[in-house]
Amino acid sequence: MTWDEASVxxxxxxxxxxxxxxxxDRLEFLRARFDAGLAWVHxxxxxxxxxxxxxxxxxxxxxxxGTPDNQPGRIGIGLGMAAPTIxxxxxxxxxxxxxxxxxxxxxxxxxxxxxxxxxSDLATLATRAVREGDEWVVDGQKVWTSSxxxxxxxxxxxxxxxxxxxxxxxxYFVCDMHAPGVEVRPLRQITxxxxxxxVFLTGVRLPEALxxxxxxxxxxVAQATLMNERVAIGGMPVRRTMMEVVADTWRSRPELRTHxxxxxxxxxWVESEVMRLTAARLREQLAAGHPGPExxxxxxxxxxxxxxxxxxxxxxxxxxxxxxxxxxxxxxEAVDFLGREAGYRYLRAKxxxxxGGTSEILRxxxxxxxxxxxxxxxxxxxxxxxxxxx
Amino acid sequence: MTLLYTEVEEExxxxxxxxxxxxxxxxxxxxxxxxxxxxxxxxxxxLWKTLARDIGVxxxxxxxxxxxxxxxxxxxxxxxxxxxxxxxxxxxxxxxYLSSAVLATQALLTAWGAAGGEVAxxxxxxxxxxxxxxxxxxxxxxxxxxxxxxxxxxxEDGTVTGTVGGVIGAEIADVLLVPVRLTRGTALCAVETSxxxxxxxxxxxxxxxxxxxxxxxxxxxxxxxxxxVVATAGGPETPWVREALLRGAGLLASEQLGIAEWCLATxxxxxxxxxxxxxxxxxxxxxxxxxxxxxxxxAGARAAARNAAARLAEAxxxxxxxxxxxxxxxxxxxxxxxxxxxxxxxxxGIGMTWEHPAHLYLKRAKADQIALGTPGDHREALAGPADxxxxx
Numbered sequence: 001m002t003w004d005e006a007s008v009x010x011x012x013x014x015x016x017x018x019x020x021x022x023x024x025d026r027l028e029f030l031r032a033r034f035d036a037g038l039a040w041v042h043x044x045x046x047x048x049x050x051x052x053x054x055x056x057x058x059x060x061x062x063x064x065x066g067t068p069d070n071q072p073g074r075i076g077i078g079l080g081m082a083a084p085t086i087x088x089x090x091x092x093x094x095x096x097x098x099x100x101x102x103x104x105x106x107x108x109x110x111x112x113x114x115x116x117x118x119x120s121d122l123a124t125l126a127t128r129a130v131r132e133g134d135e136w137v138v139d140g141q142k143v144w145t146s147s148x149x150x151x152x153x154x155x156x157x158x159x160x161x162x163x164x165x166x167x168x169x170x171x172y173f174v175c176d177m178h179a180p181g182v183e184v185r186p187l188r189q190i191t192x193x194x195x196x197x198x199v200f201l202t203g204v205r206l207p208e209a210l211x212x213x214x215x216x217x218x219x220x221v222a223q224a225t226l227m228n229e230r231v232a233i234g235g236m237p238v239r240r241t242m243m244e245v246v247a248d249t250w251r252s253r254p255e256l257r258t259h260x261x262x263x264x265x266x267x268x269w270v271e272s273e274v275m276r277l278t279a280a281r282l283r284e285q286l287a288a289g290h291p292g293p294e295x296x297x298x299x300x301x302x303x304x305x306x307x308x309x310x311x312x313x314x315x316x317x318x319x320x321x322x323x324x325x326x327x328x329x330x331x332x333e334a335v336d337f338l339g340r341e342a343g344y345r346y347l348r349a350k351x352x353x354x355x356g357g358t359s360e361i362l363r364x365x366x367x368x369x370x371x372x373x374x375x376x377x378x379x380x381x382x383x384x385x386x387x388x389x390x
Numbered sequence: 391m392t393l394l395y396t397e398v399e400e401e402x403x404x405x406x407x408x409x410x411x412x413x414x415x416x417x418x419x420x421x422x423x424x425x426x427x428x429x430x431x432x433x434x435x436x437l438w439k440t441l442a443r444d445i446g447v448x449x450x451x452x453x454x455x456x457x458x459x460x461x462x463x464x465x466x467x468x469x470x471x472x473x474x475x476x477x478x479x480x481x482x483x484x485x486x487y488l489s490s491a492v493l494a495t496q497a498l499l500t501a502w503g504a505a506g507g508e509v510a511x512x513x514x515x516x517x518x519x520x521x522x523x524x525x526x527x528x529x530x531x532x533x534x535x536x537x538x539x540x541x542x543x544x545x546e547d548g549t550v551t552g553t554v555g556g557v558i559g560a561e562i563a564d565v566l567l568v569p570v571r572l573t574r575g576t577a578l579c580a581v582e583t584s585x586x587x588x589x590x591x592x593x594x595x596x597x598x599x600x601x602x603x604x605x606x607x608x609x610x611x612x613x614x615x616x617x618x619v620v621a622t623a624g625g626p627e628t629p630w631v632r633e634a635l636l637r638g639a640g641l642l643a644s645e646q647l648g649i650a651e652w653c654l655a656t657x658x659x660x661x662x663x664x665x666x667x668x669x670x671x672x673x674x675x676x677x678x679x680x681x682x683x684x685x686x687x688x689a690g691a692r693a694a695a696r697n698a699a700a701r702l703a704e705a706x707x708x709x710x711x712x713x714x715x716x717x718x719x720x721x722x723x724x725x726x727x728x729x730x731x732x733x734x735x736x737x738x739g740i741g742m743t744w745e746h747p748a749h750l751y752l753k754r755a756k757a758d759q760i761a762l763g764t765p766g767d768h769r770e771a772l773a774g775p776a777d778x779x780x781x782x
Contacts, residue, residue, distance in 0.1 A: 254782070257782075258781055259780070262773070265778055266770065269778060270716075270721055273717045277393065277693035277697050278689055278692075278693040281696065297682075297689055301686055364679075367682045371678075
């Protein structure tokens with residue numbers, strides 16, 4: 001059938017009539033919502049969706065507002081990256097096994113891509129997966145893995161054929177984070193806390209059924225994950241912008257104001273406003289069905305602005321800027337820019353131009369894909385991975 | 391309100407762009423610059439006539455009832471004027487569009503809107519039809535947040551006397567709109583410059599050797615020049631001038647966008663072709679990253695300029711337009727200069743030659759940065775609306 005706003009709303013009303021959130025157990029409620037196709041309406045029927053247009057999800061969310069949710073902040077990687085990748089490349093069996101507990105939040109996911117030796121040049125990664133019968137044996141080290149310590153499953157990219165050029169010898173797996181040989185250690189960052197982990201994989205045995213996509217096709221599968229990562233980062237709701245945080249400090253502490261800081265603050269206020277307008281224009285283009293190239297630039301602009309504003313705030317605070325709220329080695333559930341103080345914001349913002357594609361890589365992407373400038377000469381393109389200089 | 395371009399706006403753009411491609415190539419502009427210095431006429435009068443009369447760009451801000459194209463119900467507006475300015479900026483076209491169809495027209499519109507003045511209405515009709523060209527005799531560098539006090543006085547015999555420096559578009563103007571001081575209050579006067587309308591030598595337009603070759607400034611002197619009063623104000627302010635400068639600044643952002651877009655496109659094309667060290671210079675990251683940053687600045691300029699144009703197009707305007715204008719000017723003014731500077735630098739030696747048009751854009755961009763308030767003026771104007779008070 002063809003879904004529209006009214007029919008989705010009716011579906012939600014019928015679901016609520018049968019499942020009273022006040023009496024049904026939270027998890028049972030979420031499972032039932034998945035089974036009713038109201039989890040992500042653009043997914044196929046039977047997999048939490050209705051095969052409806054993506055924008056009708058807002059109707060379902062509106063009708064079900066106030067009912068138990070799946071705590072999307074806790075399972076962002078599952079929702080934003082694992083689910084679309086599994087939907088695009090998974091077998092029927094994999095889709096049925098993974099999507100439901102992923103969406104309800106019963107199973108947390110993490111991403112095992114980056115390695116100490118493979119950051120911007122992800123395709124050069126060295127974690128090996130060797131086939132033994134109907135199993136794969138995995139050895140290697142992954143890094144910058146958020147949620148690894150709570151995750152049930154990981155999206156794993158590993159090298160299965162070192163004898164071909166780097167992009168071609170990769171295979172994508174679902175890694176069982178409970179398997180023997182998986183060791184997760186927190187990775188302490190410059191802020192003092194550990195949002196991320198290092199993951200050591202030593203003789204981890206994964207059954208063939210956990211391979212996602214064809215052997216050797218891992219790079220293509222990973223592209224789907226990474227594309228969705230940028231969509232997920234761009235779509236994150238912002239409670240309060242960094243500009244508002246700094247502006248509040250400026251307003252409440254008149255004794256700290258200087259003419260120099262005033263000029264710089266106004267400059268950044270203009271930049272924030274320009275970024276807001278650029279994002280608004282981009283959303284209009286997307287809504288009109290013309291996704292513009294501005295998208296690739298937004299993260300670049302955001303990183304620079306965040307860093308400049310957070311740096312200005314520490315300077316503005318003078319003596320107070322010399323203090324830091326807490327160096328305790330903790331493992332937070334999520335990044336909390338607003339719940340922490342200026343020094344934390346300054347340090348954490350440094351990651352904005354590194355995580356999810358460095359600003360340098362983003363500039364390359366804009367220069368090559370938007371402006372059509374020639375690519376850098378590549379020495380590693382047609383060389384077998386095992387023969388690359390290290 | 392949309393930040394995109396409508397179909398009608400794109401059609402207008404195509405018409406202007408086609409005409410400019412045909413009649414306003416960079417070599418034609420360079421030729422005009424050479425002959426303009428000698429003849430004292432920097433503008434291409436024939437091109438301006440075609441633009442104003444045949445394409446009808448002069449009347450985009452003038453209401454339909456006065457013979458223009460503007461109307462609240464789907465007619466033309468500041469949005470269309472902004473698109474025209476983008477194209478004129480892209481071509482550094484030597485035509486008096488900003489001076490006549492934006493600044494002078496806006497001053498008259500404010501006068502007409504306040505009092506329904508007969509003189510203002512008649513002048514607007516002539517401007518919209520392309521029958522006459524006007525200039526606002528106010529320094530181009532004036533800031534809308536601190537318009538200069540009138541330097542010209544009105545005598546009891548109805549003539550004006552005084553000198554105004556740094557004026558654009560006066561060389562080609564049939565009518566000069568000049569703010570004058572009265573014993574009590576101010577007035578906006580119209581002075582005809584054609585021989586029939588004035589006494590020999592009563593109006594003198596003296597060209598100033600200018601940084602911007604395609605839109606030079608001039609010193610305008612009035613010596614007992616016959617004038618008509620367009621509007622009067624009781625206080626020391628000149629509301630028509632302030633409104634013209636503010637709205638002009640908002641639309642100037644679109645010209646700056648056009649300049650920046652030409653500079654980026656021209657530079658990208660050049661670094662793809664130019665080879666050194668046996669590879670295109672555009673394959674070096676040092677070059678690519680600079681151009682990626684510039685592209686991002688221009689994406690912001692487009693959003694800010696479109697936002698300003700859309701706000702100016704609102705009839706009636708909801709709330710204060712200062713934020714939209716000041717944000718657009720503070721950003722776009724600097725972006726155009728940056729784009730032109732990168733254009734010169736990344737062209738290397740050829741970018742420093744008179745023969746290559748890059749310098750025309752650099753000179754226009756740098757002059758535009760000062761015009762109608764500097765980026766600093768516009769940023770300071772935001773302290774109030776943004777609630778970021780200055781130190782005491």
